Amino acid sequence: MDRYTRQTGLADFGPEGQQKLSKAKVLVVGLGGLGLPALQYLNAMGVGTLGLMDQDTVDYHNLQRQVLYTEADVGQAKLTVTLQRLQSQNSQTTFIAHDTFLTKDNALDVIAKYDVVLDATDNFPTRYLINDACVILNKPFVYGALHGFEGHVSVFNYQNGPTYRCLYPEMPSMEEIPNCDENGVLGVIPGIIGNLQALEVVKLVTGIGEVLSGKLLVFDGLSQNYLKIAFQTNPEHQKIRQLQETYQTPDCSVVPSISAKDFSQKRLTGSLVVLDVRTSKEFYQDHLPEALNIPLQELELPNTVLESKEPIYVICQSGKRSELAVKQLQETHPKLSFYHILGGMNKLRILTQ
Structure with missing residues (x-):
């Protein structure tokens, strides 16, 4: 004691x-x-x-x-x-x-x-x-x-x-x-x-x-x-007597995604169209060389991306903003294919250490 x-x-x-x-x-x-x-x-x-x-x-x-x-x-x-x-x-x-x-x-x-x-x-x-x-x-x-x-x-x-x-x-x-x-x-x-x-x-x-x-x-x-x-x-x-069926945030839409590991493998096979939706300051501090920076608040795709027939991979710091971006892009550009990267830059950096 x-x-x-x-x-x-x-x-x-x-x-x-x-x-x-x-x-x-x-x-x-x-x-x-x-x-x-x-x-x-x-x-x-x-x-x-x-x-x-x-x-x-x-x-x-x-x-x-x-x-x-x-x-x-x-x-x-x-x-x-x-x-x-x-x-x-x-x-x-x-x-x-x-x-x-x-x-x-x-x-x-x-x-x-x-x-x-x-x-x-x-x-x-x-x-x-x-x-x-x-x-x-x-x-x-x-x-x-x-x-x-x-x-x-x-x-x-x-x-x-x-x-x-x-x-x-x-x-x-x-x-x-x-x-x-x-x-x-x-x-x-x-x-x-x-x-x-x-x-x-x-x-x-x-x-x-x-x-x-x-x-x-x-x-x-x-x-x-x-x-x-x-x-x-x-x-x-x-008066709660049982748990809910789900505790996910209210959202009925399905957002296509790819794991950071699978995305890293795809990068080895050739050039990809990558869209970084973080702020310009975050992008300047650390980003993928091939990524194009368009912050989520200013999300408007240039013609070079619009004309692409390849999937467009969207990344942010943790995966939250990229998910929101893909939802928005799916509505405005339904003919294009988008994937948000799970875990974002945080996960990618762990994989590369």
């Missing part, structure tokens, strides 16, 4: 609080900018069992904010690297590794084994899936989100309190979702928000303080201001 004396000495925490932490089982979904700082502190503070869930690999663009990783880790599985670092930090912790992404098929089985879920994901479908599974299983979950210089934190489904759907009833369409590849996030903001999420987990488990249930905490990094927005429970959203 010597390692925890600085917190067990707190009058409102004490050995009782430490005992509660040691018995707690916390699942962290996502090993990125939010999940890593939260895990490091929960591990250091003595949470007994930590579940780690992710199936992504470390990329160079992660290093700016996911500071547990080093340059030597690029290309390795985030789960493997994180597990090694956390085990060396606290050998007393029990770790459960989930080498997968959270899906409709595994969500209920996995979440049922834990007391609290910490949502460190970066996409709406997974957040709604976590919410619905937690409502069904009556588990609280700690929410965090990032955008630019701003971060959000809240606690949902705690002691019959509001759910995520009480705050955001419907999943936004793809066109309404902010694009982090284009808008970015300041590296230190995820660390602040991830630590605030860890604090909420500790409060949930030990019973100290006031939990952020029914309140959305908004942090503005540029002004160092914190704003709390209260929201009410909608009883209808507490």
Whole structure:
């Protein structure tokens, strides 16, 4: 117990609080900018069992904010690297590794084994899936989100309190979702928000303080201001008894796509028509030599492309904007063949390392 004396000495925490932490089982979904700082502190503070869930690999663009990783880790599985670092930090912790992404098929089985879920994901479908599974299983979950210089934190489904759907009833369409590849996030903001999420987990488990249930905490990094927005429970959203058939963003259209690996193979066989729909600044920093840059907001094909009888491959940073571009191009040029490249430049660079 010597390692925890600085917190067990707190009058409102004490050995009782430490005992509660040691018995707690916390699942962290996502090993990125939010999940890593939260895990490091929960591990250091003595949470007994930590579940780690992710199936992504470390990329160079992660290093700016996911500071547990080093340059030597690029290309390795985030789960493997994180597990090694956390085990060396606290050998007393029990770790459960989930080498997968959270899906409709595994969500209920996995979440049922834990007391609290910490949502460190970066996409709406997974957040709604976590919410619905937690409502069904009556588990609280700690929410965090990032955008630019701003971060959000809240606690949902705690002691019959509001759910995520009480705050955001419907999943936004793809066109309404902010694009982090284009808008970015300041590296230190995820660390602040991830630590605030860890604090909420500790409060949930030990019973100290006031939990952020029914309140959305908004942090503005540029002004160092914190704003709390209260929201009410909608009883209808507490009546979820089964998961939805799908948790994809609302979109009925089928978008032709190609994996980054298959695209790389095609590049070896000859010249391809490649359209890069990122901003001019992104294109200037790093691009494929054969690519033509036309930003998504200015999407209008030149005659040289219009007259091509070959498939047109559309790329962006992560695959999101290229998918939107192909949808738009299919409508305006139905006789041409378009494919968006899954994973975009991020995936291509991993393949070439």
